[in-house]
Amino acid sequence: MILEIILLVIAAAGLTEGARLSKSVLLFVDPVGPGWYLFFMSCLLFICALALLVRQFIRRKAGQREVSLSLHKGPAGRALILLLLYGVAATYLGYLPASAMFFILVQRIFGERSWPRCAVIGASITACFYFVFSYLAGMPLP
């Protein structure tokens, strides 16, 4: 049901903005202005999202359950949290230490059991990334 609720929120934001902007119509230059299109699309999304939500309620009542996300149990949720922490660490510690820690820990999440192997592979990936992106491609790193 989470996706339906997110869609409703996006639609509500669009409706609010569309209604606000529909007052700023530049009749000669732009007959509908920046708000009408936004309002119309948001209305359509609101109707679709509401219909999906109602359908979900009916299915729930009939005993049909959605596929469990179980983000807190599986590797996906842990990898996602680690990715967020990686972003924060890269901002404050810099790319190299943050990446080294990230690559070591994420291997554990993805099933590597040996810490030494995690450390060696993690350090190697970090070095390769730094060399390829920073030296070869000349790309800016966080």
Added chain:
Amino acid sequence: MELGLLDGFVRACSPMNLWYCFLGSMLGTFVGVLPAVGPAATIAILLPVTAYLDATQSIIMLAGIFYGAMYGGSTTSILMNIPGEAASVPTCLDGYQMTKQGRAGEALAIAAIGSFIAGTVGALFLSFAAPLLAEFALAFGSPEYFGLMFFSLTALFSFSGNSLLRGASAGLAGILLATVGIDPMSGIQRMAFGIPKLLSGLDVVPVLIGLFGVAEVLYGAEEQIVSVYEGKLGRMIPRGKELTKGLWASIRGTVIGIVTGVFPGLMPSVVTFIAYDIEKRISKYPEKFGTGVIEGVASPEAANNANCQAGFIPLFALGIPTTPIAAMLLASLMIYGLPVGPMLFKQHGDFAWAVVASMYIGNVMLLILNLPLVGLWARLCLIPYRIIGPIVLGAVMVGAYSIRNNMFDVWTSIIFGLAGYVMKKRGWPIAPLILGFILGPLLEQHFRASLQGSGGSMLIFVQRPICAVFIFLGVLLILMSRKLYSKVSVQE
């Protein structure tokens, strides 16, 4: 056309262009073989890297990844019953049975030969059809473009996923998210809610990286692949009647792929099922399908390659992407400031023809890469996911950051990654979201420009015949979507 293509060959044969064509084909085969990383994720991650290259080299490489993945996808389907790509699922049915009978070499060879035939015929069709279509589309005004985009989006909503409501909702959400930032026509801020970072809008690359890169890795983390093929390949080239049957099936698959390739929403993953189904229906021995019939491998493999090549026709001629990967290529064209639509061939003919010519070269490279080196590709599955996954996630971070050198894009890609993961888990289609996000601004621009021309009268959309036909077809597709879906089962 002939001169343009010849000139394109001269440009495509420059050492750097040949190198990027090879690199793209190689990478495409690599990600096609790997079941957990697809061409969409690869292209999304490489988009920021390719921004540092010349436009021709970049598109040659990205296109190579796209059609290279179609070749590579068959290898693990045939040898291990693991489809590298969604489009390779039907290949598993007969391909793996052939492997079990000791005919893996024949299956791999016919898949490669069929893919080569389809890729080359598809490129030939692209060479003739795209300039003609572009010439025709030069007469299009804003209302016609609005109609065309409306039709493309409705087709995608209708075909992607088992629910029109879900497809439409995802597409509409994409359209609305694309409006975040400053309205290009009036300069007024929309959907930014006073947040300064949102004023410049959501960049397409972090969104793509999140939806395809991050989401795919998170999803793949739960389905780790452990098996690898250790058996013998057997004879590499089918002989006699088997070869004839395989070649004819390849030709039929090619025709199916080309016809469906120009149509929005009919992605390779759908078309291979259609090709397999048609092949089974016209066969004299339909009951044998699924037991190791060579036509069951040749036709779907040819269809997905032809479909992928034909998808370049609306992309280059009209600026309309028919699949999410084509949408990424469109985004890449936009990053380089190239005109999307019929003006591409007019104003940047040298670029367009070089890319088209590179497809002929790329197909030859792929045939060479896929036939003798098939054993090597099969062993790529030995690379554990615990190494591939972190590498992809690390590349995602760098890619998202490097576009505008800010962490906001990194957070955007993580948020979209989570959204993509949840959508995948719950069976929601991602293609409409991305197509809506990329086509949304163009749809709005043509909608408002049309109304400017008509003084605000909506009647312009029915008074212009081409626009009216597109809108009528779009509405018809929505009304018939349930019936159509029951015939065309879509796997993203």
